[in-house]
Amino acid sequence: MRRLWPLLLLPTVAVGAGLEQRQCFPAQSFKLCLYQDAGAQGLDDASDGDDERKPPLAQAELRIYDSQGGQLSRLRVGRLSKLERTRLSDGGKPVFLLEENHGAGFGSYSGVEARPFTVGEHGLVFVQPPRRDAAKPFVMARALKSDWRETRGGFLLLSCAPDFPASGQWDGQAFRVRYGRLKLQDGRWLLTERSERGFWENEGDFPAERLFPK
Template identity: 25%
Template sequence: MMVNKSGWTRTLGLALMFSAASAHAEQGEVPEGYRVAQQVLVGDGSVLEVLEDLRITPQMHADSWGSALDADSFDASADLENHPLLEAQARLIADSGEVLAQKDLGYPLATVEKAPINGLPAPAFFLTIDMTAPMGSYSGPATEVLVPAQNQLDPLRYLAETGEKRPLVLAETGKAAWKVVPANDSATESIQQVSSAPAPQGEDFVTTYRTYRYVDGQWQVASRQQPGYWENESEFPQPSAFP
């Protein structure tokens, strides 16, 4: 059975959202203007945190996710004109309370959750940053695959077909989607992604199908393209479409 990332991410994400790991609730001094929106245990005693502007309530986060945070959601006391919204931050906190890594995420909303991917040397997590713009179909949540025990808050890198190492970031937009696919003949799940974009020349579209697999100790990608158009309102492509 194929796992639909879009479905389980919102279900699992909302279930975890704004709940703190009680044993670590007091860890790490929270920067001024922020609140701890989410905490997820990594497994080695450390914690992944998402910090958001304290003016963004949990309900506002849920209502705005995937549709762009609207200034009309705030009342006058928020004073956005003089104090613009702070961008979300991700932090990795040690069991001792030490901040091991911290980074700005560039947008106000983000979530973190354990990735349903087995067979890796260390647990993987999905850090999703909501990059949705008010208009257009090429923006939306972008998910970085993290392995904190190895790379802290740097995205996992995969081996591209060109031989380059690139960050593993998965887009969910009006013209892109992805899924985690259960393992068949291996111990590790793979990831399929589909995306459409205008062809380099002319007015036609081209659709790209990618499969990310964990092979010989590293993530690799295989891809193929074909003329045509795919949008997120359609059903996710059949497995046979992916290399």
């Protein structure tokens, strides 16, 4: 299943005042660009942009342009967002990553969230694997106890969390590592996962691919 962000027709007046173009990816039928607050340049990646700046940083925007340069749509995203083009393609359409920084500078699960997507005829199409709550966007997290890697045909996903018992109190020592593989197969994104007792943090090496589901 893919989540579709519908096409947003824009008025002719200027929008996103104070935003500057940071990244741009041209394709055959469109151009995808990220615009960001001019004050965001040079900020540390550990910050999410929600500091005590006055005025605060404006939200960044993803904008889609047609082959003639006309602006078709836009989507407001996190203040310190980034775009990446992966090596993957979905039916000939390049797969991009929207990376939004939600890091607080501390905490095991605070970090950068990446969302794979393509650009369709009617807007942005974000990946949403089957049997996932459509109201909760699918993200790939990179933090102290989570990470991911691009691989042939998809992504390897890794996370570590406390292994709480069915009854009684957690002993503070038991953890469980979850291994996931998100892959594009016959035009569909499929997510397979498995977990086992263990412990992992991103200060160590990323596990070998053989440990992940096929």
